[in-house]
Amino acid sequence: MNAVKVTQGQVNNRLLRLLPEEAFRLLAPHLEPIDLPVKRSLVQAREPIEHVCFIENGLASMVAESSDGKSIEIRHIGFEGVAGYPVVLGVDQTPNKTFMQVSGAGIRIATDDFLPVLENHAARQLLLRYVHTCELQLAHTALAAAKYNMHQRLARWLLMCHDRLDGNDLPLTHEFLALMLGVRRSGVTDELHVLEGLHAIKATRGNVHILNRIMLIEIAGGCYGVPEEEYERLIGGDLQVTSQR
C-alpha cells in the first residue's frame, strides 16, 4: 500500500526508534508516512481505533468531553508517543478523542497490522511503559489542576509543548491554551502578558516564542518535570529535542 519504505534509522519518533529491530521489521511493510494538518482527527470518540499513528513532528492532543459538552485536554502526544495507544491495552475504542493541535507528520499503521508487535516481549514492554508515562502525565495534570495556580499551570503547558516541538516558536492560539488549562480564553491572554513582562516568552498572534525556558521551569514550581523524568528513566531516547537547548 505504501510506496515509501520507512527505515528505523530515519524515523524521528522515539518509540519507533527504540523498538527492537525484529519488531520494527514486522511493522515496516505496513508503515505509512502521512501529513498531519492542524485539526486532523487521529482517534474519534467512541469509534473503532482503526489506526495508530506514531507522531514524527507536530503536536496532537487527547481531549476528554463530558456528556454536557465540556472538554479539557488530557494528553499531549508528540514525537515521544503514539496516538491510538489505548489499543495496546486491549481496547477497541475510547470516549476520548485525539486530533492535531500543531500540524506535523506521522507514521500510521492499521491496528490489525500493529497489534502482532505486542507478541515481541521487548516491544510490548516499551509500549506498556509508554502508556504508564501517559498515566503519569494525566496524574500530574490532575495535581496541577487541583494544587497549582493558573500562572504555574500555563508555564507547565508551555514547557510540555516546547518539549515536543522543534525550535522555540510554539504556534499556539490562546483558545487552544484555554482548552488545555480549562480556563477562559482571556485569562490566558492576561497570564501570557505577565509571562512576557518577566521576559520568559514573547507572545504574538497565534505564536508563543520561548525566551527563557529555565525561568518557565522556575515559574511552574513543582508541577512540571516528574512525568518527563520518568519518561527518561523508563523509555529514554531523549524526550527533549537537544537542538533547541
Add this chain to the structure above:
Amino acid sequence: MPRYFFHISHRDRRVEDPEGADFDVLDAAEQEAAATLRELIAAALVAGKPSTLEAIDVADNEGSTLSTIDLIDATEPVFSFTRHIASRG
C-alpha cells in the same frame, strides 16, 4: 456570528486581545467578560496576589469599544454588597 475582542484593563497597563472570539450577541460577550473577570479575581484571591485588574473592554472588529465591564458589574451577582461598598468608598 460577530467576533468580539476582550481587552483587559489593569491599573497600570492594558492587555490587548489579539484573537477575539465569536458570540451570537453583545450580551453573550458581556457575560463572558464578566465571567472572565470573576475567574481572574478568584485566581488572584486564591494565590494571595494583589490584583491590578480593573475592567474588560468588549470591542468589535474595527476596534471600537462596545461595552466596558468593570469589577462591580462582574461581581454584583455574587456579592450583592459590592456596589454599596463601592459607593461608600
